[in-house]
Amino acid sequence: MRRSAVTGVGVVAPGGVNREQFWETITSGRTATRKITFFDPEGFRSQIAAEADFDPKAAGLDDQEVNRMDRYVQFAVAAGIEAVKDAGLDVESVDRERMAVTLGSAVGGTMVLERDYVVVSNHGEKWLVDHEYASPFLFHALVPSTLAAEVALRFGAQGPSVVVSTGCTSGIDGIGYGHQLIQDGEADIVISGASETGISPISMACFDPIKATSRRNDDAAHASRPFDRDRDGFVMGEGAAILVLEELESARERGAHIYCEVAGYANRGNAYHMTGLRPDGAEMGEAILDAMSQGGIEPEDIDYINAHGSGTKQNDRHETAAYKRTLGDQAYKIPISSIKSMIGHSLGGIGAVEMAACALAIDRGVVPPTANWENPDPECDLDYTPNEARRRQVDVALSTGSGFGGFQSAMILARPAELQEMGT
C-alpha cells in the first residue's frame, strides 16, 4: 500500500500569518479573537471574530494575483508558497503531471460575491442586477474550483486538481482526498489543504438566526471557550493551511524532512440533521474507528487529540461522547485541545489548519492548549489541556471534524512506525 508523508507545512491564521507565528500563537495560549474590524458589525448578534492581519504582497503574491484573487485564494497561495518551500520541493524539476491539488473550502468566494453584489444591486435595491458593474473575475468567485485552479496555476501542477466542499469538514476532507490519490497511485505529490475567509456580513448574518456564534461581544478575547461550561457558540475565524503530501518512499529517497504520515482518514455522515448532532457521537465514532483501524492504531497509541471543539454547546458534548465511546478509559488519559479557542473557527479552512497543528505537535513534541477553559462542564469531563501547552512526545495525533450537513471526519497523523523509538 502506498503511504503519504507530510513533507511541508504552510499556514495563514489569525494571530500570525505564517507557520512559525501560528505555532507561537497556539502554543502560547494567546487568543486572536477581537471585535470585527473588517466591517461595522453594529446590528449583528455576533460581532466578534478572529481576523488575520494578512498582507498578500509580503506573503509573495504578485500584483495580478492580488487583484484577481479573492482573499481565501490568496491565503491558500500564501500557505502553498510556504509549504512548498518548507518541503524543499523544486516545482520546476518534479514531474508536474504527477502533482495534484486537493483543497477544501466551505463557502468559497463569498467575500467577493457579496462585495460585488452590493455594487451591482446598488445596495440591495435591484434584484435584476446591473451586470455592467461586475468585476472581471466575478465568475471566479461563484465557483470555488477557482481555489484549486489558482493553486495549480501557481505551482504548475498538471495532475488531478479538485476542491472539496463538505462544509466544516472540508479541511480534513481536502487532505484526505489527497491521501487517497496517493494511495491509489493517481498522484505522487499533492498540494493539499484548505482555505476559508468568512468574516463578511453575509456569513456572519447567516449564523446569527440559528444562534451558532458567540455573543460575548464585550469580551472578545475570552469568547471562544471550547469545553468550558460557559461556552455560548463558536467565534468566526479565517485561515488556510497547506500540507505537502508525498508518496512516502519517494519522499524518503529524496531525503525530505518527514513530519509524519497520514496513518488513517475516514468520514461518515450522521444523516440526522443539517445543523443538529445526536448526543451519542456514534457517526464520528465510526470515522475515528475506521481511521484507527486503517493505521493499526490502538487507543494507547494516541498521544494527542486535536478536537473540532467549536465551542457550541452541542458540538463539544457530542465530540466528548465520540471519544469516550471509541477510546474507552483511554479517552480520559489523552491530552485533547481545541485551537479554535485561540484562532476561531474558519469553517472549511480550519480542518487543514488543525492538521498543520498536529503535524507540528508531532515534529516539535508540544501539545497546544485549549485557551479560556475555566469552568468544568459535567458533560465534558476529559483532559482538554487547559490554557497551557504541554511538552510531550507525540507520535500519533488524532484530529476530528464535524460540520453542517452531518459530515463527520477523522484523520490520524503519525510518525512513521520505522521512525518511532520503541518503548517511548
Added chain:
Amino acid sequence: MSVPTPESFTSLPNDDRRAVITGLGVVAPNGTGTEAWWEATRAGKSGIGRITHFDASQYPTQLAGEVDGFEATDYIEQRLIVQTDRWTHMALAATQMALEDAKYDPEGKDPYRMSVITASASGGNEFGQKEIQNLWGKGPIFVGAYQSIAWFYAATTGQISIRYGMKGPCGVVVQEGAGGLEALWHSRRNIRRGVDFVVSGATEAPIGPYALTCQMTTDRLSTAREAKSAYRPFDAAANGYVPGEGGAIIIVEEAGHASGRGAPQVYGEILGYGTTSDAYHAKKPTPNGGQLARAMRLALDRADVSADEVDAVFADAAGVPDLDRAEAEAIRDVFGGRGVPVTAPKTMTGRLYAGSGALDTAAALLAMRDGVLPPTVNLSRPAKGCNLNFVTEAQDASVNTVLVNARGFGGFNSAIVLRRPA
C-alpha cells in the same frame, strides 16, 4: 487493548470491488424523467429558449436551457422546499427517480454502506442572492435561518444523506464543468474502500440574475438571440455557450452488491478515469489540447481499453472556438484517423456545469443500452481544425464502450470510460 474495528468497515482500497451504474434520474431542460429526456434527446429536441425565470431583456445573454414545468412539490414536502435552493430540489427529485429506477429502498439497509457524493459549481446561488439582498436592502436581522444550510455547496449531499439515512463516506467535489465526472470516480474510490451504494451525479441551477451576471464575466457566453445559432460547438459559427440547469443523479453500486440483490439493470461499469489540469492561465482558454488528451489516455489506460475499442466519444463541446479546436485536436491525437463517432447532446440543454458530466454519462449509458447515438444539434459546418466524425442525426450503432469528456473553467480536464455489461 487491541486495534479497534469499526462497526461498519475499514476504508482501505480493494481491487476486487468494481463500480457499476444501476440507476438514473434526470431533470433536464429537454425533459424531466429519464425516458422523457432520452426520447427528446434522441429526437434532437432542444430545451434551449429565452430565459423566463426572470426578465433578462437587459442582459447580453438572454437564452438558457431552463427546465420548464419542474414542480418541486411533486417530489418533496413544502417544509424541505423552503429550506433549500432549486439546485437541491432538482437533485432530490432526481435522487427519488434514480432510487426507483434502481429498485432500491434505503430503508432498513446498512446505513454506513450507503453514501452520497455529488458535484456542484454554483451552489444555492439564487437562495444566496435573496439573502444578500435582504441583508443589504433591509438589515442583518432579515437574513433567514436557512441561508446557512441552503447556500453552501454541500447542501445537496447533506439533504440527500439525511432524507435517505445514508451514513457512509459523503462528499462534494468542485471542478466547475468537470465535477460531474469527478463525483462518479470519487464514488468508485469509495466503493473500492467498502461502500456498496452511492447516490452520485450533479445538478445545477445557475439561471438567476446574479449567477448569470457572474457567468457573463468569463466572456464565454453566447449573446445570440436565436436558440439555433447560440450554442454551436465545433461549428464555424461557434460563439460561446448557453448555460443551462438540471443534471442527473446516478446510482453507483458495487458490482457484487448489485448482482447479489438482483438489481433490475446494470447500465454499465465505470472502468477508467483521468483528470488533469492545464495550469495555463487564470482566465484565458487554453489553445492546446495536450492535457485533455492526457486525461483521455489516463482514462483508457486505467480501464485497460485501447482507443480502438471505443465506440463513441461524448465531447465536452465548449462552444468557445479555442477550446473546441483543442478538444478536436485531443480527440484526433488519442483516436487517430479512424473517425471515432463524436457527439454532444448538451447542444440541446446548454452547459449545465457540474450537471453536464452527469447528464452526458446518463446519455452515454442509454446509448449503450439502446444501441443508438444521440445527435449534436446546430452543427452544420465544422470550424477549421474541428473536423471529426460528428453524429448530427441519431444513428443506430453497436455501442459497448464509450468515453465521456468534461472540462471546467480554470483548466480542469476529465474523461471517463464506461462499458456496457457483457
